[in-house]
């Protein structure tokens with residue numbers, strides 16, 4: 128991508144009403160646009176980043192047997208009335224709207240009900256189980272607090288997976304697989320070391336659910352970390368003595384930290400299959416309710432978390448696996464046709480070698496280009512200037528460490544192919 132053609136521009140200031148660091152940086156770098164409080168549009172660089180995150184999640188969900196679908200954002204009240212969750216006192220984040228010819232619709236804030244209802248048409252026998260179904264879907268939630276930028280928005284994409292098992296034992300096997308897949312997702316996204324599997328309350332259906340909490344001062348949650356195991360406990364269950372018996376965690380040595388919930392996994396049991404009539408016939412011919420679980424991750428919240436955690440005073444610092452492009456090729460031609468030609472050729476060669484490159488071919492001062500490059504935060508900056516060309520060695524700057532090395536053109540192409 129040539130930066131001169133990119134329609135988004137960097138800006139010095141974020142909107143005055145934007146208080147979250149993640150949104151401030153993402154807006155300044157042109158990754159997102161703030162439509163209104165708690166509502167953000169993704170622009171080319173932001174969308175590519177979000178897609179990279181989404182693809183990591185998709186790969187890991189497919190690896191544990193997930194089958195992808197795309198359900199609807201518009202929701203039929205009658206399905207939700209069966210579980211009591213159409214009620215605004217039960218679910219306080221509904222956005223609801225009216226049909227022209229009468230009747231109401233909801234904008235989906237989660238999808239247990241419609242998927243469970245849908246699965247009644249697909250599951251009838253024990254031979255149809257287990258099944259794992261997931262989607263990336265826009266959720267709408269009338270959040271009261273919208274001060275965390277893209278980490279808590281009123282319209283956001285969620286990856287939600289639902290498991291359908293014959294019984295608790297079969298469910299538990301998958302639940303552990305899903306937990307391991309989550310750990311891999313957060314590791315691949317560059318926040319593995321600071322993300323803790325956290326015991327949270329499980330409602331009335333299982334003793335505990337699990338959150339994946341990333342330690343960060345911008346977090347809205349408080350967790351208690353056991354450094355010996357890397358596990359954590361959230362506030363809701365901190366005073367529950369049973370959690371210490373179950374896990375062997377020593378309450379006395381816990382370390383308190385602020386954290387961001389980047390994902391969570393839930394045992395639902397038959398909470399939804401009972402009211403929606405999702406049953407199967409077991410091997411003995413008996414009708415049995417399907418045993419369910421749900422597994423959520425917000426790719427946008429994950430993206431915001433990466434910005435919060437890994438940025439520095441100059442801007443964002445993207446890990447290679449999620450960066451919108453791997454290289455920022457910065458031309459310092461400033462009217463010098465030879466330098467311009469060299470940079471154009473190198474851009475073509477790197478692209479041909481399979482690298483993703485943002486090519487700053489704009490007619491601007493070096494200082495401005497470097498500041499923009501730091502703000503955008505791609506992993507590797509390649510500087511094309513007269514001196515480097517003459518020496519046959521171009522400067523390569525690693526964004527994360529600021530380390531400067533030099534590479535010949537051939538070495539750069541090899542590096543791009545790696």
Ligand code: ATP
Pocket residue numbers: 237268270277278279280281283285388389390391423424425426427428429
């Ligand atoms: P929170 O307690 O932070 O409101 P939640 O318990 O409502 O989260 P879930 O309903 O379990 O979250 O949603 C699953 C995942 O979706 C969360 O772990 C988070 O990554 C993401 N998520 C939830 N709410 C939002 C939001 N408003 N904006 C962006 N992502 C969200």
Ligand code: MG
Pocket residue numbers: none
């Ligand atoms: Mg919530």
